[in-house]
Amino acid sequence: xxxxxxxxxxxxxxxxxxxxxxxxxxxxxxxxxxxxxxxxxxxxxxxxxxxxxxxxxxxxxxxxxxxxxxxxxxxxxxxxxxxxxxxxxxxxxxxxxxxxxxxxxxxxxxxxxxxxxxxxxxxxxxxxxxxxxxxxxxxxxxxxxxxxxxxxxxxxxxxxxxxxxxxxxxxxxxxxxxxxxxxxxxxxxxxxxxxxxxxxxxxxxxxxxxxxxxxxxxxxxxxxxxxxxxxxxxxxxxxxxxxxxxxxxxxxxxxxxxxxxxxxxxxxxxxxxxxxxxxxxxxxxxxxxxxxxxxxxxxxxxxxxxxxxxxxxxxxxxxxxxxxxxxxxxxxxxxxxxxxxxxxxxxxxxxxxxxxxxxxxxxxxxxxxxxxxxxxxxxxxxxxxxxxxxxxxxxxxxxxxxxxxxxxxxxxxxxxxxxxxxxxxxx
RNA sequence: GGUGAGGUGGGUGAGUGGCUGAAACCACCGGUUUGCUAAACCGGCAUACUUCGAAAGGGGUAUCGCGGGUUCGAAUCCCGCCCUCACCGCCA
Numbered sequence: 001x002x003x004x005x006x007x008x009x010x011x012x013x014x015x016x017x018x019x020x021x022x023x024x025x026x027x028x029x030x031x032x033x034x035x036x037x038x039x040x041x042x043x044x045x046x047x048x049x050x051x052x053x054x055x056x057x058x059x060x061x062x063x064x065x066x067x068x069x070x071x072x073x074x075x076x077x078x079x080x081x082x083x084x085x086x087x088x089x090x091x092x093x094x095x096x097x098x099x100x101x102x103x104x105x106x107x108x109x110x111x112x113x114x115x116x117x118x119x120x121x122x123x124x125x126x127x128x129x130x131x132x133x134x135x136x137x138x139x140x141x142x143x144x145x146x147x148x149x150x151x152x153x154x155x156x157x158x159x160x161x162x163x164x165x166x167x168x169x170x171x172x173x174x175x176x177x178x179x180x181x182x183x184x185x186x187x188x189x190x191x192x193x194x195x196x197x198x199x200x201x202x203x204x205x206x207x208x209x210x211x212x213x214x215x216x217x218x219x220x221x222x223x224x225x226x227x228x229x230x231x232x233x234x235x236x237x238x239x240x241x242x243x244x245x246x247x248x249x250x251x252x253x254x255x256x257x258x259x260x261x262x263x264x265x266x267x268x269x270x271x272x273x274x275x276x277x278x279x280x281x282x283x284x285x286x287x288x289x290x291x292x293x294x295x296x297x298x299x300x301x302x303x304x305x306x307x308x309x310x311x312x313x314x315x316x317x318x319x320x321x322x323x324x325x326x327x328x329x330x331x332x333x334x335x336x337x338x339x340x341x342x343x344x345x346x347x348x349x350x351x352x353x354x355x356x357x358x359x360x361x362x363x364x365x366x367x368x369x370x371x372x373x374x375x376x377x378x379x380x381x382x383x384x385x386x387x388x389x390x391x392x393x394x395x396x397x398x399x400x401x402x403x404x405x406x407x408x409x410x411x412x413x414x415x416x417x418x419x420x421x422x423x424x425x426x427x
Numbered sequence: 428g429g430u431g432a433g434g435u436g437g438g439u440g441a442g443u444g445g446c447u448g449a450a451a452c453c454a455c456c457g458g459u460u461u462g463c464u465a466a467a468c469c470g471g472c473a474u475a476c477u478u479c480g481a482a483a484g485g486g487g488u489a490u491c492g493c494g495g496g497u498u499c500g501a502a503u504c505c506c507g508c509c510c511u512c513a514c515c516g517c518c519a
Contacts, residue, residue, distance in 0.1 A: 042477070045476070045478095045488080046477065046478070046487090046488095048488075049476090049477065049478085049487055049488040049489085050487075050488090052487085052488055052489085053486095053487055053488070055499080055500090056488090058499070058500095059500040060445070060446095060500080061499095062445085062499050062500070063445040063446085063499085063500070064445085066445090067445090074499080075499095078499045079499090080499085081500085082499070085499090
C-alpha cells in the first residue's frame with residue numbers, strides 16, 4: 001500500500017508513475033478520489049476530536065460536582081453530554097466511512113515504478129538489461145523437453161503425483177530427488193556465503209501474516225487454505241520470512257537485514273492451463289530458496305544490485321545461459337517498484353524460461369508490515385523490503401535437464417558434484 | 428481432545444468506575460559524581476491520527492488482545508471473538 005502522505009505530497013510523481021503502468025486518464029481519477037476522501041476524513045476527525053474533547057471535559061466536571069454534592073448542576077451537565085453524544089456518533093460514522101472507502105481505493109493503487117522502469121504494456125516490451133554475451137548453445141538433433149527426459153531417466157513422475165495428490169504435484173525420485181536436494185543445499189550455502197541468515201519458517205501462516213505481505217486480499221485464490229484451522233499454505237518463503245519483521249522497529253545500524261530460507265511453495269494456479277504449463281513449468285508444489293532483504297531507503301537500490309549479482313552468480317556457477325530483463329510498466333508486479341527477471345535459455349525448447357524475479361518494493365510492502373526504523377531525527381520511517389528467488393528449483397531442474405542432455409546421459413554442472421555425489425545421470 | 432489460568436507500555440508487574448496514558452521495578456538514553464569499572468543520585472523514555480507552527484515545539488483525540496454494549500465517565504462492569512500459557516490424554 002502506498003503511503004497516504006506520499007500521495008498527498010507527491011501527487012504529480014504518483015500520477016506519472018501510474019501512467020507508466022498504463023493507467024488511463026480516467027483511471028487516474030482514483031488519486032483525486034483518494035485525496036478528497038482523505039480531506040473528508042480529516043475534517044470529520046477534527047470536528048469529532050473537538051466534540052470528544054468537550055465531552056471529556058464535561059464528564060470530568062460532573063465527577064467533581066458529585067463529590068461536592070451539587071447534584072442538580074451535575075444532572076444539567078449530563079443532559080448536555082448526552083446531546084453531544086449524538087453529534088459524536090454521527091461524526092464517527094462519517095469519519096470511518098471516509099477512511100474505509102479511502103483504504104479500499106488505496107488497495108487498488110499499485111506501487112509507483114522506479115524511474116528506470118521502461119514504458120510498455122506487456123512482456124514483449126521488457127528491456128533486456130543484460131544479454132547473454134555468447135552465442136546461444138544449440139543441441140544436436142532431437143533434443144527433448146524435460147518432461148520426456150524425466151520419464152526416460154526416472155527423475156520425476158507427474159502421474160505418480162496425480163495418484164497420490166493430483167495434477168501438478170511432482171514426485172522426484174532417485175537421482176532426481178538427489179539433484180533436488182543438491183540444488184537446495186547449494187543455493188542455501190551460496191546465500192550463507194553472501195551473508196544471508198538462514199531461516200526455517202513455518203509453512204502455514206495465519207491471515208495477519210498473509211495480509212501483511214500483500215497475499216490477502218488480492219491473491220487469496222492463489223493460496224491453499226486449511227479451513228479447519230484458518231491457515232494458509234505459503235506460496236513463497238517471502239511470506240513467513242518477511243513477516244519476521246512485521247511491527248518491528250529495526251535498529252538503523254542493523255541494515256541491511258539479509259535473510260534466506262528454503263521452503264516448498266504451494267500455489268493453486270487457478271485459471272492457468274495449456275501447453276506452456278507442461279512438465280515442471282507450472283506446478284502446485286515446488287521448492288525454492290528465497291532471499292529477502294530489509295534495507296535502509298537510501299541504499300535499497302544498491303542492495304537490489306547486490307541481489308542481482310548473487311542470482312547471476314548462481315546461474316554462472318550452474319553454467320546456464322541466461323539473460324536479465326528489466327520489466328516494463330505493463331509487466332511489473334503490482335507491489336514492486338523495480339523488478340528484474342532472470343531467464344534461462346532452454347536449448348531444447350528453444351525459448352527463454354523465467355527462473356527468478358528480483359524486486360525492490362520500497363515502502364509499499366513495509367507500509368502494511370510496519371517495518372520501521374528511527375532516523376537521525378528520531379522519527380520513525382518505513383524501511384524498504386526486497387526479495388528474490390535464488391532460485392526456484394523446478395524450473396532450474398527443467399533447464400538443467402534440457403541444456404545438459406547428451407547422447408549418453410545428463411551431465412551435472414561441476415559445482416553440484418559435491419552435493420549430488422554423481423556427475424551424470426544415465427539411463 | 429479434556430481441564431484450568433491468563434492477555435496492561437521494550438520487559439516484569441500494580442491497578443475492580445472519575446484524581447490512570449497508566450504506579451513501581453528492570454532495561455535503555457542524557458547528566459552529576461568517579462583513577463578505571465561498578466555503585467549512587469537527578470532527568471528523560473509508547474504508538475497512531477490530527478491541529479497550530481518556518482522550525483524547535485505546543486494543543487487535541489484514540490489506543491491496557493480484538494469488536495460491540497452499559498454509563499455523564501470504562502484498563503476496571505456486560506456480551507461475542509481471537510490468542511497464549513499450564514496440566515492431563517495422545518503422539519513424531
